[in-house]
Amino acid sequence: MTASLSSDIESVLPMARQRPPAGYPIDGVTPRVAFRPETRDEVAALLQAADATGFTVAPQGSRTTLRLGRPLAAYDVALDLTGLCRVVAHEPEDLTVTVEAGMTLAALQRLLGERGQYLPVDPAPDDRVTVGGLLATARAGAWRGHLPAARDLVLGATVAMPDGALVRSGGRVVKNVSGYDLHRMHTGALGAFGVIVEASFKVAPLPAGRRSFALRCTNLEQASELAFALWDEALPLSALALLSPGAAGMAELPPDPYVLLEAMGNDAIMKRVADAVKVRAVLAHASGGIETDSQPWARLRMAAGGNDSVVLRLGVPASQVSAAIEEAEGAGCTAWGYLAAGAVLASAPTLPPEEVVRLRSYARSLGGFLQVESADASLRADVDPCGEDDALLVRALKAQFDPRGTINRGRWMEAL
Amino acid sequence: MRISLPFRQHATPRTPLVRALEAAVGSAHVLHLAEDLLAYEYDATIERRRPDAVVFPRSTEEAAACVRIANEHNVPIVPRGSGTGLAGGAVPAQGGLVVVLTRMNRILELDPRDRIAVVQPGVINLALQEACAPHGLLYAPDPSSQRICTLGGNIANNSGGPHTLAHGSTVNHVLGLEVVLPDGRVTWLGARQLDAPGVDLRGLFVGSEGTLGIVTQICVRLVRAPEAVRTMLAIFETIDEATEAVSAIIRRGIIPVALEMLDQEIIRAVEPQLHVGYPLDAGAVLLIEVEGLRETVLEDEAAVIGVCRELHAREVRTAASEDERARLWEGRKGGIGAIGAVSPNFYILDGVVPRTRLPEVMREVMRLSEAAGFRCANIFHAGDGNLHPNIMFDELEPGAIGRVLDLGGQIMRVCVDAGGSITGEHGVGLEKRSYMEWIFGPPDLEAMERVRVAFGGADRFNPCKLLPTGRGCGHAHATELLRHLETPGVYV
Numbered sequence: 001m002t003a004s005l006s007s008d009i010e011s012v013l014p015m016a017r018q019r020p021p022a023g024y025p026i027d028g029v030t031p032r033v034a035f036r037p038e039t040r041d042e043v044a045a046l047l048q049a050a051d052a053t054g055f056t057v058a059p060q061g062s063r064t065t066l067r068l069g070r071p072l073a074a075y076d077v078a079l080d081l082t083g084l085c086r087v088v089a090h091e092p093e094d095l096t097v098t099v100e101a102g103m104t105l106a107a108l109q110r111l112l113g114e115r116g117q118y119l120p121v122d123p124a125p126d127d128r129v130t131v132g133g134l135l136a137t138a139r140a141g142a143w144r145g146h147l148p149a150a151r152d153l154v155l156g157a158t159v160a161m162p163d164g165a166l167v168r169s170g171g172r173v174v175k176n177v178s179g180y181d182l183h184r185m186h187t188g189a190l191g192a193f194g195v196i197v198e199a200s201f202k203v204a205p206l207p208a209g210r211r212s213f214a215l216r217c218t219n220l221e222q223a224s225e226l227a228f229a230l231w232d233e234a235l236p237l238s239a240l241a242l243l244s245p246g247a248a249g250m251a252e253l254p255p256d257p258y259v260l261l262e263a264m265g266n267d268a269i270m271k272r273v274a275d276a277v278k279v280r281a282v283l284a285h286a287s288g289g290i291e292t293d294s295q296p297w298a299r300l301r302m303a304a305g306g307n308d309s310v311v312l313r314l315g316v317p318a319s320q321v322s323a324a325i326e327e328a329e330g331a332g333c334t335a336w337g338y339l340a341a342g343a344v345l346a347s348a349p350t351l352p353p354e355e356v357v358r359l360r361s362y363a364r365s366l367g368g369f370l371q372v373e374s375a376d377a378s379l380r381a382d383v384d385p386c387g388e389d390d391a392l393l394v395r396a397l398k399a400q401f402d403p404r405g406t407i408n409r410g411r412w413m414e415a416l
Numbered sequence: 417m418r419i420s421l422p423f424r425q426h427a428t429p430r431t432p433l434v435r436a437l438e439a440a441v442g443s444a445h446v447l448h449l450a451e452d453l454l455a456y457e458y459d460a461t462i463e464r465r466r467p468d469a470v471v472f473p474r475s476t477e478e479a480a481a482c483v484r485i486a487n488e489h490n491v492p493i494v495p496r497g498s499g500t501g502l503a504g505g506a507v508p509a510q511g512g513l514v515v516v517l518t519r520m521n522r523i524l525e526l527d528p529r530d531r532i533a534v535v536q537p538g539v540i541n542l543a544l545q546e547a548c549a550p551h552g553l554l555y556a557p558d559p560s561s562q563r564i565c566t567l568g569g570n571i572a573n574n575s576g577g578p579h580t581l582a583h584g585s586t587v588n589h590v591l592g593l594e595v596v597l598p599d600g601r602v603t604w605l606g607a608r609q610l611d612a613p614g615v616d617l618r619g620l621f622v623g624s625e626g627t628l629g630i631v632t633q634i635c636v637r638l639v640r641a642p643e644a645v646r647t648m649l650a651i652f653e654t655i656d657e658a659t660e661a662v663s664a665i666i667r668r669g670i671i672p673v674a675l676e677m678l679d680q681e682i683i684r685a686v687e688p689q690l691h692v693g694y695p696l697d698a699g700a701v702l703l704i705e706v707e708g709l710r711e712t713v714l715e716d717e718a719a720v721i722g723v724c725r726e727l728h729a730r731e732v733r734t735a736a737s738e739d740e741r742a743r744l745w746e747g748r749k750g751g752i753g754a755i756g757a758v759s760p761n762f763y764i765l766d767g768v769v770p771r772t773r774l775p776e777v778m779r780e781v782m783r784l785s786e787a788a789g790f791r792c793a794n795i796f797h798a799g800d801g802n803l804h805p806n807i808m809f810d811e812l813e814p815g816a817i818g819r820v821l822d823l824g825g826q827i828m829r830v831c832v833d834a835g836g837s838i839t840g841e842h843g844v845g846l847e848k849r850s851y852m853e854w855i856f857g858p859p860d861l862e863a864m865e866r867v868r869v870a871f872g873g874a875d876r877f878n879p880c881k882l883l884p885t886g887r888g889c890g891h892a893h894a895t896e897l898l899r900h901l902e903t904p905g906v907y908v
């Protein structure tokens with residue numbers, strides 16, 4: 001079986017693309033074969049061959065974010081996309097860039113940085129994620145709500161489909177409404193409908209500077225009021241977080257409730273923000289606007305990645321972020337939240353499914369949602385990790401684009 | 417408008433479709449007489465076609481009932497807002513039922529603390545802006561038609577506006593949508609917060625031009641109004657110099673919140689009517705806005721003025737008061753309408769190019785217009801590279817319409833060849849379907865068609881829109897089914 005599978009694919013891919021499957025486990029399952037193609041045509045050919053022979057394919061980039069979605073129902077072929085890492089077009093003067101999907105965010109940021117630009121996204125766990133993974137998981141970080149997310153910045157994409165077609169949507173211009181935005185459909189879809197091989201983004205000039213402040217509070221409620229006061233000031237903030245004492249500890253701050261904020265801009269902006277922070281802190285009796293480096297953000301970002309823990313993301317109204325942090329902490333999690341995105345992240349070493357279900361009903365009672373951002377396979381089998389999709393529509397789309405369930409079979413509990 | 421149609425003396429008998437609709441929403445909210453249907457034959461474009469009936473639901477349940485009734489009677493369904501669309505999206509290309517959402521015009525929630533609003537689709541864009549203003553908040557997307565267009569129409573077209581440059585198009589501001597699907601089922605896509613879990617059906621739906629369902633409720637995010645705004649008018653001798661300045665501003669990494677261009681034709685149309693203070697002898701002006709903190713807008717303003725001067729601006733003025741600022745914007749927002757006073761007809765195009773290509777593309781646009789013998793007025797979102805050439809013509813001149821459409825095609829071709837797109841904000845609709853093949857290949861279009869099938873809207877839901885002839889159009893060519901507007905009027 002394995003022999004026939006690899007020979008089927010080998011007939012369309014050069015031998016040299018094969019990799020030892022042991023390097024590609026997902027949820028403890030090792031695939032039968034693994035390939036690392038180097039061109040989009042090779043990706044399309046591999047998909048087509050697998051689809052024609054009934055084998056399942058799991059696309060992957062840097063392998064930092066594989067504990068999402070339902071556990072795979074079958075896993076024959078690992079499709080390693082890191083071989084697709086070329087720059088297709090960088091037009092610095094147009095503030096646009098087109099790259100292959102296996103390029104890491106770090107490499108992209110380096111490329112853009114040379115021209116004083118960046119892609120303003122900070123997905124968990126760090127810049128190791130590939131561009132394709134960034135889109136497929138649609139993870140956002142502390143900047144979300146202050147700056148756009150990947151789903152807002154993507155201008156177009158090319159996607160390899162199970163039938164071997166390479167499908168383009170959108171374009172490379174910053175404004176475009178021609179046809180359905182298929183690239184948006186693939187964003188957050190965990191590869192349900194195809195394998196992203198190339199994407200174009202709108203990029204931004206790098207800010208002149210960046211400063212962070214940590215404001216220590218006596219309780220979360222006070223922290224929340226302080227955060228709202230700062231948010232209402234129309235300051236050019238790039239992040240505004242509420243941290244429980246546990247989350248502060250995780251960020252290596254003293255274990256107290258905190259407001260953590262970051263601003264971007266030139267000296268004039270920084271001075272204004274620093275002054276506002278000081279004034280607000282005094283008014284709120286918080287202990288000082290301690291300036292901090294960017295490390296707490298990096299630590300929170302890593303924690304949101306949850307490599308060996310359970311991470312939940314609750315969507316709640318901004319005004320309920322502090323309450324939702326307390327609720328999640330009551331369930332045994334360490335939690336922190338972002339006002340502008342209405343997001344609370346809750347992390348725990350393990351969590352019983354009942355608690356996840358309970359927190360989901362809590363979030364729903366506030367008009368929100370809960371997504372399992374990272375967990376081991378058994379929890380993701382017991383609790384629907386997303387829970388909010390119109391399952392009928394997702395299935396109908398899956399039936400149109402991947403009728404045999406070739407890509408990531410089972411991720412979306414499609415009837416296959 | 418010349419109208420010579422049979423009037424009430426030949427009252428059309430109520431068809432079973434009409435009777436069923438009347439039972440569902442009340443007879444006061446169903447139109448079926450020929451003269452009543454007239455107003456729903458067209459939007460702000462050239463094509464028109466008579467619907468069989470028009471219905472005005474008041475609620476989601478009524479909208480869903482209308483969809484089910486149309487399905488039972490086997491007729492096409494076309495959603496419609498205010499009919500300001502510039503791509504023929506709301507034109508019932510194969511007749512059928514037009515579902516007008518303007519009675520669903522309530523702002524259901526506006527929560528300044530959570531910075532969200534929940535509205536019905538018939539709410540006018542400006543009405544939401546006005547409701548937000550007292551709270552110091554903004555709903556960022558601001559199409560120039562904001563006084564009349566509906567938020568439902570904005571969602572369907574993923575509309576942009578002058579401030580899209582900094583804030584992004586409609587899709588970046590929509591959190592969740594309640595939708596009646598083509599089979600009459602009601603569902604929610606997205607959520608009330610950013611980044612709802614899973615497949616982004618919300619993002620797919622926004623910009624689907626009324627082909628995947630009817631939007632019946634919308635949850636949007638609001639942003640804090642800036643502390644300070646500076647609005648400048650930079651005056652140039654030529655379009656060329658103005659567009660060079662646009663590229664230069666972006667190239668320097670200055671991103672204003674709005675960067676609009678108006679050329680001499682527009683200025684000469686606007687000034688006598690609106691008296692906003694644009695100089696009549698200028699070749700082109702740029703309307704540039706920066707926003708932020710009090711201290712930084714002044715720096716940004718100085719940087720913008722510096723670049724404009726370097727690029728030979730004759731003068732750069734900054735609005736000294738809120739009043740002056742409002743006037744400068746009035747000229748921009750009223751600019752397209754003003755063309756109507758100086759030309760019997762005009763045809764508005766909507767191409768996008770990479771912004772650094774603007775100067776050469778604009779030269780080509782002007783050259784082609786001149787060669788075709790038409791005046792062309794330009795008023796557009798220059799900072800985004802989103803051009804709107806308005807071709808001025810008189811349809812009474814034999815063959816003019818054909819030549820105008822031809823010229824439109826040539827200009828679109830220039831945009832595509834420059835690495836751009838055939839529409840930046842108005843949509844593909846009916847009008848540009850054939851251009852889709854210039855930017856997309858058969859597999860791309862087939863994939864798009866599959867989306868339509870998956871949503872259940874393949875045959876009867878706003879047919880003949882967005883995808884090229886033959887796809888989602890019962891394999892008939894729309895222009896064979898449509899007659900062009902025969903009366904003098906404005907082809908906005």
Ligand SMILES: Cc1cc2nc3c(=O)[nH]c(=O)nc-3n(C[C@H](O)[C@H](O)[C@H](O)COP(=O)(O)OP(=O)(O)OC[C@H]3O[C@@H](n4cnc5c(N)ncnc54)[C@H](O)[C@@H]3O)c2cc1C
Pocket residue numbers: 459460494495496497498499500501502504505506517537558559560561564565566567568569570571572573574575576577578625626627629630631632752753841842878908
């Ligand atoms: C003078 C003028 C200036 C303009 N300026 C701009 C501009 O700056 N930027 C810009 O982007 N556009 C602009 N437009 C175009 C137009 O105003 C927008 O496309 C607007 O969003 C259309 O809204 P509407 O309510 O008029 O929709 P309609 O014209 O009634 O419909 C437009 C499309 O939306 C669909 N639709 C409407 N309501 C719904 C619903 N509830 N559910 C599902 N589908 C629906 C229709 O089927 C159709 O396909 C301008 C138009 C004019 C006339």
